[in-house]
Amino acid sequence: xxIINTKNYEDMSRKAANILSAQVILKHNxxxxxxxxxxxxxxxxxxxMMNQNGDVDFSGVRSVNLDEYVGLAGDHNQSYRYFMDTNxxxxxxxxxxxxxxxxxxxxxxxxxxxxxxxxxxxxxxxDLQLLGLGHNGHIGFNEPDDxxxxxxxxxxxxxxxxKANSRFFENEDQVPREAITMGIKSIMQAxxxxxxxxxxxxxxxxxxxxxxPVTPEVPGSILQLHPNLTVVADEAALSRF
Ligand code: F6R
Numbered sequence: 001x002x003i004i005n006t007k008n009y010e011d012m013s014r015k016a017a018n019i020l021s022a023q024v025i026l027k028h029n030x031x032x033x034x035x036x037x038x039x040x041x042x043x044x045x046x047x048x049m050m051n052q053n054g055d056v057d058f059s060g061v062r063s064v065n066l067d068e069y070v071g072l073a074g075d076h077n078q079s080y081r082y083f084m085d086t087n088x089x090x091x092x093x094x095x096x097x098x099x100x101x102x103x104x105x106x107x108x109x110x111x112x113x114x115x116x117x118x119x120x121x122x123x124x125x126x127d128l129q130l131l132g133l134g135h136n137g138h139i140g141f142n143e144p145d146d147x148x149x150x151x152x153x154x155x156x157x158x159x160x161x162x163k164a165n166s167r168f169f170e171n172e173d174q175v176p177r178e179a180i181t182m183g184i185k186s187i188m189q190a191x192x193x194x195x196x197x198x199x200x201x202x203x204x205x206x207x208x209x210x211x212x213p214v215t216p217e218v219p220g221s222i223l224q225l226h227p228n229l230t231v232v233a234d235e236a237a238l239s240r241f
Contacts, residue, residue, distance in 0.1 A: 001210070001224070004232045009198045013042030016130070016196045016232045020047060021056040023128045023192075029060035031120075033129030033187070035140075036065070036083045039196050040132055044088040051092040058094040062123055064116075066131070066140040066187070068102040069176035070109060070154065078168055079104060102152070102180040113152040113180055120152075120186060129190035133197045136160045137205050137218035141181035148216045150185035154178060184222055193226050197233040206233060207240040 006012040020043065023030055034040075050056045065080060074081035081101040089099050100119060106112035120126065131139050136158060142149055143158045157165075157177055166172040187193070197206050209220035210231065216222075223229050 001229045012234045016043045017046030030127040032063045033126040036080045037132045048091045062098045065101040067181040068104040070178035117152040126190035128192045131195045137220045139220045141179040142219040144217045148184040151183040192228040195231045197237040200236040203240045
């Protein structure tokens with residue numbers, strides 16, 4: 001495990017974007033596993049600048065996103081497809097057909113989970129998976145539980161996640177209660193993982209994730225077992241070490 005200690009959110013975003021862009025430069029047709037949320041917004045802004053400056057070319061890149069809310073269409077402004085389109089894909093030269101987000105409107109959600117898992121396999125697996133960290137230790141939407149869910153699956157969101165994510169909706173009632181998420185095995189099979197964490201509010205959980213017991217009650221703790229994990233976190237997030 002490599003831990004990169006950065007000054008603040010901006011610095012974390014630049015360093016993480018450099019790692020992602022190095023991956024794309026080294027393998028132009030790589031498969032990037034992508035995430036949504038506040039942590040990655042700054043990283044995507046950096047990638048857009050790098051692309052516009054001609055420093056990184058996304059034309060060969062394929063992407064798979066970690067998760068999507070069940071019941072939100074891709075054009076709903078809180079869907080993760082919409083987030084990716086507006087915060088990254090529409091502003092870089094990736095081919096939109098090469099981008100993948102689970103379909104939260106699929107008539108058969110279980111079949112969609114199987115399709116998505118097969119898609120990751122057909123793409124040849126994930127070269128670099130970007131992850132944020134939930135306040136309860138979730139990665140993707142793998143919520144604390146008494147077992148590690150392995151493959152892409154439908155998940156009931158925990159109250160704490162619904163509360164945390166309600167900041168993006170008009171009120172808490174509008175936050176979907178279910179999501180599709182890649183599983184722990186789907187994530188752990190990525191060749192390389194980049195976990196990004198910012199802010200004092202995540203310091204306690206980051207300490208548990210990186211140095212506590214490996215347990216499904218803290219889903220991110222499984223990352224300790226990944227052979228190629230890079231953590232980019234700011235001083236505030238690393239303040240409990
Ligand atoms: C989003 C995702 C989540 C977020 C996590 C942190 O695709 O998979 O695990 O990474 O909830 O969210 P932020 O960055 O908004 O604190």
